Amino acid sequence: MCLGIPARIIAITHPDRLMAMAEVSGVRREVNVACVAGNDLDSLVGQWVLIHVGFAMSLIDEDEAAATMEALRDLGEAQEALDQMRAAEEAML
Amino acid sequence: MKYASEFRDPVAARALLTAIAIKADRIGATRAKPTHIMEICGGHTHSIFRYGLDKLIHEGVEFIHGPGCPVCVLPMARVDECVEIAEQPGVIFTTFGDAMRVPGHGKSLMQAKAAGADIRMVYSPLDALELARRNPGREVVFFGLGFETTTPSTALTIQQAAREGLGNFSIFCNHITVPEPIKALLDDPDMTLDGFIGPGHVSMVIGIHPYDFIAQDYGKPIVVAGFEPTDLLQSVLMVLTQIAEGRATVENQYARVVPEHGNPVSMAAMADVYERRPSFEWRGLGEIDASGLKIRAKYRAFDAEDKFGIGYAAASRNVPEIPGCACGAVMTGKIKPTACPQFGRGCTPDMPLGALMVSSEGACAAYWKYAGARAAAE
Numbered sequence: 452m453c454l455g456i457p458a459r460i461i462a463i464t465h466p467d468r469l470m471a472m473a474e475v476s477g478v479r480r481e482v483n484v485a486c487v488a489g490n491d492l493d494s495l496v497g498q499w500v501l502i503h504v505g506f507a508m509s510l511i512d513e514d515e516a517a518a519t520m521e522a523l524r525d526l527g528e529a530q531e532a533l534d535q536m537r538a539a540e541e542a543m544l
Numbered sequence: 545m546k547y548a549s550e551f552r553d554p555v556a557a558r559a560l561l562t563a564i565a566i567k568a569d570r571i572g573a574t575r576a577k578p579t580h581i582m583e584i585c586g587g588h589t590h591s592i593f594r595y596g597l598d599k600l601i602h603e604g605v606e607f608i609h610g611p612g613c614p615v616c617v618l619p620m621a622r623v624d625e626c627v628e629i630a631e632q633p634g635v636i637f638t639t640f641g642d643a644m645r646v647p648g649h650g651k652s653l654m655q656a657k658a659a660g661a662d663i664r665m666v667y668s669p670l671d672a673l674e675l676a677r678r679n680p681g682r683e684v685v686f687f688g689l690g691f692e693t694t695t696p697s698t699a700l701t702i703q704q705a706a707r708e709g710l711g712n713f714s715i716f717c718n719h720i721t722v723p724e725p726i727k728a729l730l731d732d733p734d735m736t737l738d739g740f741i742g743p744g745h746v747s748m749v750i751g752i753h754p755y756d757f758i759a760q761d762y763g764k765p766i767v768v769a770g771f772e773p774t775d776l777l778q779s780v781l782m783v784l785t786q787i788a789e790g791r792a793t794v795e796n797q798y799a800r801v802v803p804e805h806g807n808p809v810s811m812a813a814m815a816d817v818y819e820r821r822p823s824f825e826w827r828g829l830g831e832i833d834a835s836g837l838k839i840r841a842k843y844r845a846f847d848a849e850d851k852f853g854i855g856y857a858a859a860s861r862n863v864p865e866i867p868g869c870a871c872g873a874v875m876t877g878k879i880k881p882t883a884c885p886q887f888g889r890g891c892t893p894d895m896p897l898g899a900l901m902v903s904s905e906g907a908c909a910a911y912w913k914y915a916g917a918r919a920a921a922e
């Protein structure tokens with residue numbers, strides 16, 4: 452919950468609500484991009500971000516994303532975050 | 545050096561360990577008279593244990609584990625209040641998974657769920673908001689907890705709920721802040737802290753300047769750090785360098801992610817939605833001035849404390865913690881987890897007495913999980 456997980460923005464889904472689809476290790480999840488949006492939402496597509504509890508909090512470069520992902524895997528936090536994303540889908544039912 | 549092969553960059557790690565040893569010798573740090581460096585963030589504690597950094601590092605450098613795990617500092621009374629809200633008719637209570645197993649005086653949220661309360665683990669407050677949209681006949685409550693890394697997420701979620709005029713969504717706000725407990729620790733005469741490693745992802749939101757008082761008023765160095773092992777080692781080296789040079793400033797080791805002035809959108813959302821409580825209770829630390837946040841009156845409609853009349857303002861104080869637990873002393877870094885009489889006896893991850901044993905970022909859980917690796921390193 453305290454460590455961010457890197458993800459790539461692949462599409463803007465609800466521009467009015469500043470929501471975008473992000474992909475983390477093959478898992479897709481809608482995230483809020485208000486904190487990194489700036490003026491041009493579309494330019495976010497393809498960029499790497501650090502995601503905290505469903506919010507993109509910082510833009511990062513691809514190398515930083517890879518290094519962070521590896522560190523999170525070592526700590527077991529990557530799996531935890533992915534499990535929580537999946538668990539959340541069940542919670543919606 | 546046993547774990548070198550596990551480092552992504554073993555050469556860099558070894559070089560840093562050598563440089564740290566030279567600096568530690570220069571300032572006269574020894575096993576008998578160590579330099580105490582507190583890592584504030586539970587994520588850092590986890591990383592230190594995972595890589596055995598406390599064993600690899602020069603014996604004159606001692607890591608003191610700080611109170612930076614929001615689940616661990618949650619008083620049992622707050623868990624009881626969550627259960628009380630969750631057991632109200634019609635409520636869907638949502639929470640991060642981390643809080644599910646934290647013991648209360650009665651039930652944990654996990655036990656309350658097993659007993660029939662509609663409690664759901666979510667990944668994000670946005671999931672709770674979506675549940676409220678889909679279940680207009682139910683009241684959806686989200687348990688807002690965490691430091692400045694998660695606070696913007698609930699602030700932005702409340703703003704969105706307000707824009708949509710959702711009447712069945714509220715947040716049970718127990719957000720806390722990082723700088724205030726550090727001040728409390730610095731004012732504690734029992735603590736001897738020589739420097740700090742600051743939490744990187746908190747500073748990503750608030751920047752590095754909220755820590756200025758540590759350097760300016762208390763004359764202690766603080767370095768904001770990433771959580772990879774080489775980030776931590778480099779930050780320790782930066783702290784020792786400041787000590788050796790007789791300086792105390794706030795430095796940013798994690799500049800690749802942490803902007804000096806933080807994230808303006810997050811800070812604006814937090815300022816709009818939250819105000820400071822006069823004081824807030826921390827497990828193990830007691831009441832700390834201005835360390836907790838409350839939803840402002842203009843967003844009262846989304847404040848579960850207000851909706852249910854349950855929460856901090858209404859809570860009965862001084863509810864005793866479990867006898868024999870040393871959670872408070874561990875939380876403040878006064879003793880190591882293994883010195884707690886309950887460690888591994890009355891308290892294990894399967895049967896926890898304290899949250900420090902439950903959260904992946906808790907010091908007791910880290911000691912437990914990596915005990916084998918630590919024994920091998922010793």
Ligand code: SF4
Pocket residue numbers: 868869870871872874881884885886887888891892896897898899900901908
């Ligand atoms: S071992 Fe259990 S009771 Fe003792 S300090 Fe850790 S969490 Fe608290």
